[in-house]
Amino acid sequence: MTSKTYTVQPLETVFFTLRKLKHLCSLALVLIFFTQSYSQTSQIKGKLKDKSTGEELIGVSVVVKGKTNAGGSAIATATDANGEFILDAQPDDILIISYLGFKTIEIKASEVGTAGLSMEQDTENLDEVVVVGYGTADKRDISSSLAKINSRDFNKGLVTGADGLIEGKVAGLQVSQSGEPGGGNNVLLRGQSLNGQRPLYVVDGIILDNEGGLGTRNPLNFLSPNDIESMTVLKDAAATAIYGVRGANGVIQITTKVGKTGKPVVTYDASVSVGIINKKPDIMDAADFRAVVRRKKPDLIGELGNASTDWIDEVTRAAVSTQHNVGVSGGFKKTNYYASVNYINNQGVLRKTSHDRINIGIKLNQKLFKDNLIIGVGSKIGIINDELGPNVFGDALRIDPTRPVRNADGSFFQYADTQQPNNPVALQQYTNNRGASNRFLNNYSIEYKLPFLRGLSLFANGSLDLSLNKYSSRVDSLASASARVGGISSNNEKEVKLNTQFEYYATYKKSIKDHSIEATAGYGYYDFLSQPTKSAFANNTFIDAPLPDQNNRLISFFARTTYNYKGKYFLTASLRRDGSSKFGPKNRWGYFPSASVGWRILEEDFAIGLRKVFHELKIRASYGVTGNDQIGNYLWLQTYTPSKSPIIVEGDTLLVYKPNGSNPEIRWEKTESYNVGLDIGFFKGRLTSSIEFYRKNVSDLLYEVNIPAGTNYSSRLIKNIGAVTNQGVEVIVNAVPIDRTPYQKNGFRWNLMYNIAYNQNKITKLDEKSGGELNNFLGYPVKFVRFSPTSIQKVGLPVDAFYTYEAKTDANGKLVLDSDRDGIQNDIEMYKDQNKDGIINENDKKVTGKPNPDLIMGLTSSMSWKNFDFQFTLKAHTGNSVFNAVATQGYFDNIYLNDAFNNLHRSVSETKYNAAQYLSNYYVQNAAFLKLTNVTLGYNIEQIKFMNLRAYLTGQNLLFITPYSGVDPEVSGNDYGVDNVIYPRAITFTAGISATFK
């Protein structure tokens, strides 16, 4: 690959200096590795420039092939600010000229003329290639909306779930990492709808099922984050329609690492982390509690205990976690290999919770028959063991802080009455909940390039995804009466899951002059099977009950074609036909089309002038239809389920069947999506930006609603009931504001990645049979709150809007409780009578906030100087509220219930509520936040010859700023924005090393 085209240098432009900066940066990089260049027999002078623009290239590496100087270093240099280099070499020496983003040139020293060498841009550069469904594409040719994050930009530190790696990195992608060890993350792309929000995950072409396994917290735990090369988020329908009925929530493509041809590279990573609880729930300590009892229940003061126990402290700990990873990768002429073993032991800050796992990743590619046949075999194995609790927060918040952990005789303090809280420490001691999952994800792929019909390739992919999952819970006989309620002392559940996927497709690529076309068509078969079993030991008997298999299947036909004229105009169209077993024969099959167009303005002749200013200027637009089928199996079919406990009648043991509700009319959710985007680049790519506008209309929304009683077997059914619109704007800016590397070795360099997304969602239609409004129910946020609806779905409102009574406040903003001063807090005195009918009831409820943010932002700043590197990531949400259900236990009557004391939330000293006010808007609180999610300081040690060594320190969740009064404003997305005592996200400090052996 040599280029000997000599061209005339262009005139200097106004952007000369800035270009220099960029190029000097590369120069510095070269200097890091090649510290010396020796004088030899003759000096070779040369000049390098960009073939397409004619600009001189600064910092291009020039190395004499196969020669070293006296000190054993390579003979090398780099081009200066004028794109020129001088090097001592023999005329017969071969020079290797390389530059990031350009094709490498090998040229005889004697052939380097003074006129200058042109370098051609390398379009196959890895960074520029993105994975799209069933193929890859050059990022510049893409006319849909997607974002690719490479491993170097991933979040650092203790991140066990793959989706946590890109938290805060992608515009419009909301990732809330769970605080649980090995926990599942909440991932939401471009706004909330009503049902099944999780994007589709595709790992090396294998489409994962969207449900986690029994006993595992995060379905991605089988995958080691160390094995991931890059993640690509497909956002608009033009990108995801090729995934048809599962494309509506976006697609996250995960590409794992492969070996590169060359000597084996061995890597070893190790880290140790310590996590501490960030903020404790604001409940009373023993002293304050005693003071309240003295004031409110003086007659019962004698019933208080003598201890002062901080129950939260008693059930939490500083959690230590370790991680080790060994990887080896490399390749021969025809074979590439990659293998890794990863071990993680992750303690949770709540005692009795931990995550322990081994991940093994293997990937092997073999080329055969003149490289026309490529066979790939890959395996990802996860051996996962989790301690799952018990979740004792509810008890720890409620139990009397004046009670001791242990009685004088050493036994645990426990209440006999089942209505009283458990001693949370005893509950932890006496309860064992464990999950285990062994998952084997194997894929086999064959690619065959037809030698007799060039351009046509055939692909066959098969994958088997097998998981053996287990969940067990045991309650010791010493546990309190309420922990043993129902008498169940042992419970074992198992699940075998087998997901099978076959895909066959063909791709044809052809370029005729300025036209290039690529067409793909294929067939896919996807089967998801889960076989659960359960055995329980209850009341001295074993119960083994058959559980129904869960099986669903998809059959698909898909096609896509891309057309591109001169790299200027792009047109892509795709169509998928999906059949899903989740729907009845009438509504089973559907078409999912999409189309997108793009225009790279800089390629136009008239835009030559603009190239001086812009590096990229592209407009794109897309439209597409996708689906969402994230509902249970067999819902369209009238089925009967046997009972778990048989009934014994007259000596007969009878299995008792129960009919399930069914909706034969059910069909998938349909999402129509529009996207318009503009990509701009300046200063040779030192500043790039994209802005996108999108609108997603979801119709035929699937949602569980009440149905008229007595008409079906269930009083609630999943039905297609309405429509939701999400629309918004996303802006990303990537910049290198300061770069001193061209001027000094290891100089200061600062890189910024910023994204901001505005989203607005609205319910636009609800089935009139459902009355136009539906209530969400709280369930049991803390143990004793009962079925109080806090939010509403209503046409014209945002999804899950909080719907509560509005508390009256005085001029100072204090709550008005008892305006007639009769000592009784009546509803009518406390809340605004919105309809002025003299009573406070459902009709006086009002929208008082929404759980979803208007704006989400992410900022990652990376700096390097000398051997140091420093990175931090910020994340922010605004416009969102949280219902603080933890605080609802702050009311005075709660202090003594069923003959025992209950601890109170400190909010009571502000609210002075006597009785529970579960529906007061006082608890709907502004939950905007700014979080410092990740800070990393690294140091590279270069002195060791046979390896590169890096040591680093990372801090996660170091601080946040928020007006929200609860523990963490970022609550789980599945709880309608209700803070039900979330598992605390720990402040985590990690120290680690990474070594690469060569």
Add this chain to the structure above:
Amino acid sequence: MLFTPEPSHSQLALVPHLNKKYMKKLTKLIVLLSLLACPLACTNLELVPTVGANENVVFKDPAVYKGYLYKLYTSFTLTGQRQPAGESDLDGTIDEGFSSFVRAYWCHQVLSTDEAINSWSDPGIDHFQKHSWSDNNVFLKALYYRIYFISTFSNDLIKQSTDEKLDNNGIKGADRTNIIAYGAEARFLRALAYWIALDLFRNIPLITDIGLDAPKQVAPKVMFDFIESELKAIENDLPAAKTNVYGRADRACSQMLLSKLYLNAEVYIGESKYTEAMVEINKVLSSGYSLATKYDHLFYADNFKENGEIILPLPLDGSTAQTWGATTFLVSAALSDPTMQDNKRPDGTPFPKELLSLFGTGQAWSGNRPNEALVNRFKGSTIPADTSDPRGLFWKEGRLSAEIIDVKVFGTKKEGYLCTKWKNINQDGTAGSNVTFSDIDFPMFRLADVYLMYAECVLRGAGGDAGIALSYINSLRERAYGNSSGNITASDMTLDFILDERQREMYWEGTRRTDLIRFNKFTDNYVWAWKGGVKEGVSTPAFRSIFPIPSAEVVANRNIVQNPGY
């Protein structure tokens, strides 16, 4: 055969030769083709669950119908597919513990009257005693949906036991005869559910099929006629009285239900039908039932032994039919262990001893106490004066008085007596089979009620014999007193006396609200402590004689018109 050609040697050799050469390639091809073809050929998207499956699979097995029938029966007591709780029959927005029919029915029929006061803070439970319930009440919702769960379930069993379905499923012979009989039982249970709905909610949809369309409410008269015609239609299809398996409906149950429908006809449809009631009552009376020897035993763990008197029991078992509702609730919610022991609870002791030995349970939930009006019914000015009726089963030790001033505090203030009518102990004094869940079967219908109904119909001029009526009343009283000291005379036997006597005999069994309404004393004409939310009691608006349709149903079904006043 004369001649058999021998294959030549060369022919024999050729075959394996061919095999070796081509079979290898053929095998490869077949393997390759089958690998490709298998998933291509699998275009089947008709997936059905392997366990349970759809009706065409499930109902091929004759044994399934019996389990299905028992699921219908247990829908009156249990709450879901697991015991004591789990996989609730009703949806997740209804607390499974509240959704037991017996428990929910009891809250509506007893807590709304002068029989009981509940001290819990579950939202809405105190609204029953205050007569201030709204259509958002969670207990109301639980009961309404429970009733319709039963009606839907009955509809399906009725459908599955038709000739057409049984032909399709190939059910023949004795199995078929049995299953057709199950259909009649299902029709009875549906009539029972609809009678309760008519009594409580009055204006309700009548649904006999399964689908997705929103039904309309029917006039009370339509529902009344439907129940009447159903019960008449199945009368002879049901087994003769006392011939069916324990816990299942027979002819007497159907006659009993019809008599109760007629007895309250004036309330339901504005027409009195006491004469018709008398006809049905007489049928039950001639079915061979007799009173249990001891009143207390009717509410014991082994009350299945009293099936001479209990006409329709809803069976429960602490080991094999467990629930947090039904009689477990009746026993445990009435107890309070600090009171029983009269000292502080020793922390760490799992079960208070006294509770176990006296009531057969380790559970004391401190919920229901008798209203002082109920306690007073057993003494005072009624006949015979100054004699305490032994049927008043109240725990008084350690309690201040029958008066309840602080409704919310059960244990510590010791206000109000405890009602110990329901006891999870056996006649031999041993505890029930489980220290948590009750063995007591709930007596839905029993003979004493029939006696009282007979006397009432006589007094309401429906014929019958006043002398027999008096002897029935006195037989109940003689059983209670153990002798004739509590007997009454013909002149004592008035309608007001009957209402009081019904309470003395049937209190805490879930009939009081219906009785008070029939005697027009539920909202007006009579007050008791805490009625209307005030200690002395006040009259409440007449619309409270029926309950509202739950708001969830009003939202889900646009055809529903809410009951007046709500």
